[in-house]
Every structure is written in structure tokens, then in C-alpha cells.
Amino acid sequence: IRTKFVETFHVVNERFGEYFTRFFGGGQAELRLVESDADDEDSEAGVDIFAQPPGKRISNLTVLSGGERSMTSVALLFALLSVNPAPVVVLDEVDAALDEANVTRFVGTLLELRERTQFVVISHNRRTIEAADAIYGVSMGDDSASRVLSLKLADLPRTA
Amino acid sequence: IRTKFVETFHVVNERFGEYFTRFFGGGQAELRLVESDADDEDSEAGVDIFAQPPGKRISNLTVLSGGERSMTSVALLFALLSVNPAPVVVLDEVDAALDEANVTRFVGTLLELRERTQFVVISHNRRTIEAADAIYGVSMGDDSASRVLSLKLADLPRTA
Amino acid sequence: MYLRRLEVHGFKAFADRQRFEFGPGMTVIAGPNGSGKSNVADALRWALGEQSAKQIRARKTEDVIFSGSDKRRQMGLAEVTLYLDNSDGWMPIDFAEVAVTRRAHRSGENEYLINNQHVRLSDVLDLFRRAQVGQNSYAHMSQGLVDEVLALRPQDRRELIEEAA
Amino acid sequence: MYLRRLEVHGFKAFADRQRFEFGPGMTVIAGPNGSGKSNVADALRWALGEQSAKQIRARKTEDVIFSGSDKRRQMGLAEVTLYLDNSDGWMPIDFAEVAVTRRAHRSGENEYLINNQHVRLSDVLDLFRRAQVGQNSYAHMSQGLVDEVLALRPQDRRELIEEAA
Numbered sequence: 110i111r112t113k114f115v116e117t118f119h120v121v122n123e124r125f126g127e128y129f130t131r132f133f134g135g136g137q138a139e140l141r142l143v144e145s146d147a148d149d150e151d152s153e154a155g156v157d158i159f160a161q162p163p164g165k166r167i168s169n170l171t172v173l174s175g176g177e178r179s180m181t182s183v184a185l186l187f188a189l190l191s192v193n194p195a196p197v198v199v200l201d202e203v204d205a206a207l208d209e210a211n212v213t214r215f216v217g218t219l220l221e222l223r224e225r226t227q228f229v230v231i232s233h234n235r236r237t238i239e240a241a242d243a244i245y246g247v248s249m250g251d252d253s254a255s256r257v258l259s260l261k262l263a264d265l266p267r268t269a
Numbered sequence: 270i271r272t273k274f275v276e277t278f279h280v281v282n283e284r285f286g287e288y289f290t291r292f293f294g295g296g297q298a299e300l301r302l303v304e305s306d307a308d309d310e311d312s313e314a315g316v317d318i319f320a321q322p323p324g325k326r327i328s329n330l331t332v333l334s335g336g337e338r339s340m341t342s343v344a345l346l347f348a349l350l351s352v353n354p355a356p357v358v359v360l361d362e363v364d365a366a367l368d369e370a371n372v373t374r375f376v377g378t379l380l381e382l383r384e385r386t387q388f389v390v391i392s393h394n395r396r397t398i399e400a401a402d403a404i405y406g407v408s409m410g411d412d413s414a415s416r417v418l419s420l421k422l423a424d425l426p427r428t429a
Numbered sequence: 430m431y432l433r434r435l436e437v438h439g440f441k442a443f444a445d446r447q448r449f450e451f452g453p454g455m456t457v458i459a460g461p462n463g464s465g466k467s468n469v470a471d472a473l474r475w476a477l478g479e480q481s482a483k484q485i486r487a488r489k490t491e492d493v494i495f496s497g498s499d500k501r502r503q504m505g506l507a508e509v510t511l512y513l514d515n516s517d518g519w520m521p522i523d524f525a526e527v528a529v530t531r532r533a534h535r536s537g538e539n540e541y542l543i544n545n546q547h548v549r550l551s552d553v554l555d556l557f558r559r560a561q562v563g564q565n566s567y568a569h570m571s572q573g574l575v576d577e578v579l580a581l582r583p584q585d586r587r588e589l590i591e592e593a594a
Numbered sequence: 595m596y597l598r599r600l601e602v603h604g605f606k607a608f609a610d611r612q613r614f615e616f617g618p619g620m621t622v623i624a625g626p627n628g629s630g631k632s633n634v635a636d637a638l639r640w641a642l643g644e645q646s647a648k649q650i651r652a653r654k655t656e657d658v659i660f661s662g663s664d665k666r667r668q669m670g671l672a673e674v675t676l677y678l679d680n681s682d683g684w685m686p687i688d689f690a691e692v693a694v695t696r697r698a699h700r701s702g703e704n705e706y707l708i709n710n711q712h713v714r715l716s717d718v719l720d721l722f723r724r725a726q727v728g729q730n731s732y733a734h735m736s737q738g739l740v741d742e743v744l745a746l747r748p749q750d751r752r753e754l755i756e757e758a759a
């Protein structure tokens with residue numbers, strides 16, 4: 110079981126680095142196995158994350174900006190999906206902190222993964238909505254009950 | 270000191286309700302004094318928040334949506350500012366979870382308070398940027414150093 | 430295998446029966462603040478057998494049942510059904526379509542059904558585990574928690590890799 | 595009283611001296627992810643005497659000093675100055691303009707200056723307390739924490755009301 114883990118770890122780590130440099134246009138990111146601090150012999154190594162945007166010296170996570178944190182998390186998610194595609198993935202406003210350029214990178218990469226994974230994405234962001242294969246609008250009636258309507262893009266109000 | 274607190278509490282509570290119903294087009298919100306659970310005689314009452322969007326039955330905070338939570342928090346902030354205007358207030362992407370209609374309400378109300386309070390607002394949202402009295406753009410050079418330029422609205426790329 | 434349809438009735442703010450048809454690829458759910466988008470994500474997690482109330486923003490079972498409004502009475506039952514297209518035989522079950530239903534009563538009791546047959550929770554979880562559906566914690570990112578993985582302890586992150594193994 | 599100007603030099607990613615002129619009303623700061631917007635909010639808090647490293651996303655004093663890049667050397671000093679227009683005499687000090695400066699050295703030492711005179715931290719905090727500047731915790735909402743007030747314990751929320759009293 111250990112070799113299976115180690116094998117997967119290396120592939121996920123490699124893909125994580127690839128998605129990260131693609132999102133940030135350079136830099137580097139990696140996963141590192143760290144010995145757990147528990148004294149117990151059997152306890153397994155944990156996984157640490159290092160991420161360094163291009164040109165910067167620092168690689169600890171505390172200095173990353175809001176948008177950089179989102180993109181780093183999504184890079185790890187996509188790395189896991191590329192190794193073991195979950196059939197269905199639900200993402201709730203993961204693009205909230207992203208600027209226009211990063212939304213485009215996020216959506217562009219997501220669409221590549223949709224061959225093997227079905228995505229249900231909740232978003233206020235026009236670029237994300239425009240890239241959808243299908244769109245559902247949800248609205249709250251004056252009876253405080255939610256209703257669903259299948260939308261065409263043209264139906265949507267200009268979002269913020 | 271207690272009467273000063275109680276007096277302020279009532280005014281803030283009243284204003285909180287007003288801003289909330291203005292943001293949500295109805296409903297109600299209030300602050301309640303709750304006895305602290307510590308046995309200690311002297312310990313002062315804490316403050317609980319109740320918020321109920323229009324038409325709904327539930328008033329505990331856990332069922333509020335992301336955007337409803339943001340608007341409820343901003344209503345409380347504005348209530349505090351209307352009672353005791355802090356000279357300078359810094360808001361970092363408080364509009365990230367808001368839909369277009371709520372951004373407009375947020376900005377419209379904020380502009381009323383700027384007579385007595387100076388606001389420094391960080392935002393990706395076009396509607397918020399368009400309403401500014403002054404706009405600064407920050408960019409990261411290829412030497413990984415931040416630079417500031419004063420912008421006119423026309424300079425800005427179409428944000429998401 | 431893919432998710433073909435989701436039906437909700439009496440779950441959170443979905444007082445009337447509502448239906449989502451999903452195709453392969455990316456389906457986006459949009460709408461104003463408070464309209465019920467995250468409730469859809471909660472419905473999906475719940476029907477997959479989610480046992481942690483916190484993960485679906487509830488404190489107890491009855492929080493998922495429509496609590497009523499000025500204009501409508503509260504309901505006594507919440508029901509969510511996932512229709513999964515199994516024509517590729519991915520799920521270890523002999524049906525081309527698998528309907529998984531979860532119900533909650535005000536009494537706190539939960540019911541589980543597969544293709545309209547009452548089953549136990551363990552049957553549902555077992556089916557999904559063998560089909561690798563919904564069990565990967567990386568298959569859900571909740572609102573406002575996109576960077577949760579960065580805040581996890583190293584031991585918890587290890588589990589993410591183990592799930593992908 | 596209002597904030598007229600902010601100057602940053604060597605603070606976080608502001609390697610070159612940069613200046614923001616503020617007028618009354620609403621000033622918006624915009625720009626791409628990672629460009630340095632939240633660092634401006636940190637600079638404002640820091641110059642107001644913030645002592646909690648966590649509130650300015652740092653772990654220790656030297657985290658606020660420009661750490662260098664592929665193209666630039668790290669710096670040894672971070673400096674932020676707030677220029678406050680005091681022509682209305684709001685601040686209990688005999689100047690029409692009050693410049694408050696904070697510096698941090700790699701040694702971990704912090705320096706505070708008011709109108710170029712070295713003072714102690716307690717002098718800065720005392721000046722701001724009497725002028726009610728920056729002391730209200732509701733005067734800052736950090737990124738991603740807009741709804742923090744909803745998660746506070748009742749005792750902590752009471753403090754918000756006390757600050758407004």
C-alpha cells in the first residue's frame with residue numbers, strides 16, 4: 110500500500126507543478142513528504158505544500174494573495190483529477206477572488222478535464238457562465254421557494 | 270459606563286435593522302444582549318445577531334447564503350459607522366460574493382457615509398470601481414516589485 | 430457513468446419539486462444571492478450519503494426540510510434523487526440507470542432508496558465507494574473554502590493523495 | 595481629519611518608494627491578483643501601530659521587509675508613512691499635518707516617528723486613541739473575512755459596540 114501511495118504522490122506532485130506553472134506563467138510548486146511529529150512509529154508522513162510565484166523568493170503559503178491561494182488550490186485539485194478523475198466534481202464560487210486573466214486560465218483548463226469528469230460549477234462570473242455546456246438559473250420566488258429554469262446565455266443579465 | 274453602552278447598543282441596533290431592511294428589501298435584523306455563560310457576576314452581557322431575510326421563517330445565521338452573510342455584516346458595519354464614524358475605513362474585497370444588485374446597494378449606501386468617513390476600498394468589481402472618487406491601479410513589475418499608478422476609469426481593462 | 434438528473438423536493442428552499450438535467454461537460458448554476466445555488470451543492474452531497482451536518486450547512490436533520498415562509502407552510506419531508514447514467518456499467522449494479530434517493534422526516538429519520546427499493550445507508554455508501562463516486566473529498570469545494578486544502582494539516586492532505594491512489 | 599497620503603518603501607513587495615494620494619470620499623484600489631492591493635491595506639494597519647503579525651499576514655517582523663526577487667536584492671528596511679491632514683485640529687497635536695512613520699529593520703527592531711521625531715510605540719497608540727483613528731476594529735475588513743463579525747463570540751461583538759460608544 111505504501112508503494113501505491115508513493116507512486117501516486119510523485120505523479121500528483123509532477124502534475125501539480127505543471128498546472129501551477131501554467132497558471133502563474135512560471136514559478137514552481139511542489140508537495141513534500143514530512144515526517145509527522147507524533148512519536149508513534151507507525152504514523153505516516155504528512156504532505157506539505159510549497160508554492161512560489163515566478164520571480165519571487167518566498168515560498169511559504171502565508172504571503173500568497175487571495176487570488177494566488179485560489180489558483181494554487183485549483184492547481185492541486187486539477188492535479189488530483191488528472192491522476193484519478195472523480196466522475197462528478199462540484200465547485201461553489203471558486204472563481205470569486207480571481208481577476209479576469211485568472212478566470213480565463215481556470216475555465217480553459219477546466220474544460221480540458223471535462224472529458225473524464227463532469228463539472229457542476231456555481232458562479233457569478235460572466236466568463237465562467239459563457240464557457241458552460243449548459244446553464245441553469247435559480248431564482249427565489251416571493252413565496253421564498255427556489256425555482257430552476259434552464260437558461261440560454263442571452264437570457265442572463267449583464268453580471269457585475 | 271453601562272448606560273453609555275446600553276444607549277449606544279440601542280441606536281446601533283436600530284440602524285442595523287434599517288440598513289438590513291434596506292439591503293434585503295424587507296425582513297428584519299436585530300442585536301440581542303445575551304447573558305454570558307460564565308458564572309462570574311461581573312461578566313458583561315454579550316451581543317447576539319439575528320437576521321431574517323424577507324419572507325423567510327428562519328433567523329439563525331447558519332442558513333444565510335454567502336452573499337446574504339456579506340450584506341448582513343456590511344449592514345452592521347454601516348450601523349456602527351453611522352453612530353460613531355471612524356475617520357478612515359479599509360475594506361478588502363467585501364463585494365467578492367455579491368451579485369450585481371447587491372453591489373449596487375452596497376456602493377450606493379457607502380457613498381452616503383463618505384461625508385464623515387474616508388473609505389479605502391479594494392475591489393475587482395467594475396461597479397465599485399466606477400463609483401470611486403479616485404482610483405489607483407497596482408501592478409507587479411517583472412522584478413516582482415509593486416508599482417502604483419493613478420488611473421482614470423477609461424484606462425481600466427474590462428474586468429470580469 | 431455520469432450524473433444525468435437531480436430532483437429536489439422539500440429540500441431546503443426547494444419547496445416545489447425542481448429538476449436539473451445534466452449533460453457531460455460543465456454545467457453552470459447562476460442566480461442572485463440567496464436564490465438557492467449552494468443549496469443545490471448541498472443536495473448533491475446529501476444524496477451521496479453525507480453524514481456531517483456541517484458540510485451541508487445544517488445543525489440537525491430537520492434543518493434540511495423546507496421550513497416554510499410567510500406564504501407557504503413548512504413541509505414534513507425533504508427528498509433528493511440522483512439519476513446516474515450507468516450504461517457503461519461503471520457502477521457495480523445491474524441497471525443502465527441508477528436512481529439514488531435520500532429522504533428526511535421531521536422526526537429525524539432518514540430513508541435511503543436505490544431504484545425505489547429501500548436500502549440501508551451502508552448499501553448506498555458501499556455502492557458509491559466501489560464506483561468511486563463522491564467519495565473523494567476533493568470532488569467538492571464549498572463556497573468561500575476554495576483554499577481550504579492549503580490550511581489542512583499535513584496528515585489530512587495525505588488522505589487526499591491516498592484517495593487518488 | 596483625513597488621510598492625505600500614504601508612502602511605502604521596502605514594505606512587502608513595494609521595493610521602490612510608492613505614494614498614494616487620498617482625497618475625502620471613496621478611493622478604490624484595483625489591479626491583478628498578486629499585484630499588491632492587500633499589501634496596501636496591511637501597510638495602513640501597520641503604520642497605525644498594529645502589533646499582531648497575523649493581522650498583517652506576517653509571522654515575524656522581517657516578513658514585512660522586501661525579501662528580494664530574481665532581479666532585485668532583498669532590502670534591510672521597511673518604511674511606511676501616513677500623512678494626516680489635521681487642519682481641523684481633530685488630532686490632539688499642534689500641527690496642521692501629522693506624519694506618522696513606522697520602520698522595521700531585519701534585526702526585528704521597530705522605530706516610530708511623528709513628524710520626523712523619534713517617539714515610542716505608546717506615543718503613537720496614544721495619539722491615535724485620542725483621535726479615534728484606526729482603533730475601531732470595525733474600521734478594517736480583511737480579504738475573505740467580511741463575515742467575520744457573524745462568527746465572533748457574543749463577548750467579542752460586545753466590544754464592537756463599546757468601541758462605538
Ligand SMILES: Nc1ncnc2c1ncn2[C@@H]1O[C@H](COP(=O)(O)OP(=O)(O)OP(=O)(O)O)[C@@H](O)[C@H]1O
Nearest residue numbers: 334335336441462463464465466467468494495496
Ligand atoms: N430548510 C430551509 N427551508 C427554507 N429555506 C431555507 C432552508 N435552508 C436554507 N434556506 C434558505 O436558502 C437560502 C440560501 O440559499 P443558498 O445558500 O443556496 O444561496 P446562494 O444562491 O448560494 O446565494 P449566494 O450567491 O449568496 O451564495 C437562504 O436564504 C435560506 O433562508
Ligand SMILES: Nc1ncnc2c1ncn2[C@@H]1O[C@H](COP(=O)(O)OP(=O)(O)OP(=O)(O)O)[C@@H](O)[C@H]1O
Nearest residue numbers: 174175176606627628629630631632633659660661
Ligand atoms: N516581504 C515581501 N517581499 C516581497 N514580496 C512580498 C513580501 N510579502 C508579500 N509579498 C508578495 O506580495 C504578493 C501579494 O500581494 P497582495 O496580497 O497584496 O496581492 P493582491 O493584490 O491583494 O491580490 P489578490 O487580488 O489576489 O487578493 C505576493 O505575491 C507576495 O509574494
Ligand SMILES: [Mg+2]
Nearest residue numbers: 334335467572
Ligand atoms: Mg452560495
Ligand SMILES: [Mg+2]
Nearest residue numbers: 174175632737
Ligand atoms: Mg488581496
